[in-house]
Amino acid sequence: MSNNAPQSPSPKLTYLGVANSTAQRDRKGILRRLPLGFMIVVIAPTIASALYYLLAAPPIYVSEARFVVRSQNDRTPNALGIALQSVGMNSSSSDAFMVHAYMKSRDAVQDVAHAVKMGALVPDSARMSNEDLFKAFQKRITVGFDSTNGLSTIRVRAFDAHSAQRAADTLLDGGERIVNQLNKRSAEQAIQEARQTLTLAEQESLSAREAIARFRNDNRMVDPARMATETGQVVGALMTALAETRAERAQVASQAPNSPLLATMDARIRAIEGQIDSERTRTTSGPDALAPQVGAYENLEFQRKIAEQALIAARVSYEEAASDARRQKLYLDRVVEPNLADKAMLPRRGLSILLTFLSCLLAYGIGALIWAGVREHRQT
Numbered sequence: 001m002s003n004n005a006p007q008s009p010s011p012k013l014t015y016l017g018v019a020n021s022t023a024q025r026d027r028k029g030i031l032r033r034l035p036l037g038f039m040i041v042v043i044a045p046t047i048a049s050a051l052y053y054l055l056a057a058p059p060i061y062v063s064e065a066r067f068v069v070r071s072q073n074d075r076t077p078n079a080l081g082i083a084l085q086s087v088g089m090n091s092s093s094s095d096a097f098m099v100h101a102y103m104k105s106r107d108a109v110q111d112v113a114h115a116v117k118m119g120a121l122v123p124d125s126a127r128m129s130n131e132d133l134f135k136a137f138q139k140r141i142t143v144g145f146d147s148t149n150g151l152s153t154i155r156v157r158a159f160d161a162h163s164a165q166r167a168a169d170t171l172l173d174g175g176e177r178i179v180n181q182l183n184k185r186s187a188e189q190a191i192q193e194a195r196q197t198l199t200l201a202e203q204e205s206l207s208a209r210e211a212i213a214r215f216r217n218d219n220r221m222v223d224p225a226r227m228a229t230e231t232g233q234v235v236g237a238l239m240t241a242l243a244e245t246r247a248e249r250a251q252v253a254s255q256a257p258n259s260p261l262l263a264t265m266d267a268r269i270r271a272i273e274g275q276i277d278s279e280r281t282r283t284t285s286g287p288d289a290l291a292p293q294v295g296a297y298e299n300l301e302f303q304r305k306i307a308e309q310a311l312i313a314a315r316v317s318y319e320e321a322a323s324d325a326r327r328q329k330l331y332l333d334r335v336v337e338p339n340l341a342d343k344a345m346l347p348r349r350g351l352s353i354l355l356t357f358l359s360c361l362l363a364y365g366i367g368a369l370i371w372a373g374v375r376e377h378r379q380t
Helices: 022-033 036-056 079-086 091-103 106-115 130-140 161-219 224-255 261-284 290-325 349-379
Strands: 061-071 141-146 151-158 330-336
Touching (some): 091 161, 106 161, 130 151, 224 261
């Protein structure tokens, strides 16, 4: 054979189909192996959550403040007081809860609406009804109480830091106003009750004095007890005179039985005895007897003394109530002022996406188990 003979070309390998790398084939294989339900229940919500939190979710700023509601009568508690405070049973907690109730109320919504734009706290607030706005506002406000130290914490979430700070400051101002109103209402009520008690005591004291004056006018005597005492003294003097006269008569009768002085002495004795009987009768019986008058007068005098003592006590109570009214009983002290956040605290994007994925994965797993049980039941 000649060396110049033409050589046949080398064979070519031709591949039919699209040339794909191994990684691409693996990814397609994984996607094909994923159930449609997993794609719908897990993958799709996770992708939607990621798009929302990474692209659409607005930043939320949090302003936090701490305050305490205390009374001027707060003292260091004893062992029982500490035990009750550990379960939240003390007066300061109840006072603080009244402020908490205001901060979660419709009045607080109106106060905040006058201070900041509600759109900075609640999205689409302009199109909401009052009830829906109130419910949405409550989700933006968090109020807590620590029973160990009596501190209350308020957190306000808004779409800008200044609005969150102003809203928290407005709620604290409203809480102080509520405390002042409670102080004023309590003081006014205490003063009103003390004034009513004082007025009643004055009326009773006046009635008691008028009753004594009527008794004196009706019976034409100032003090029956004193008159009875004087009458007793007169009777005592008469008894002494009677005893002396009888002794004198006995002496004369023993010395001169026929003496004309005996008749005179007998007349004198009878006169003294008659006077004694008259004084005794005046004291114990008859329409003008002193004994019942003394009892009635002593009863009136006793009532007058009681009324006077009640009047003195009522005046002291009124003065104490007026003095307490000038002193503030409750205080709202700001321990930590509302801060101006320099960084958005919410939403926690990565954590939210992960929670969405785990929640959907859990729901898918539960659904898959239920469906497997149903299929096994059908096969049996």
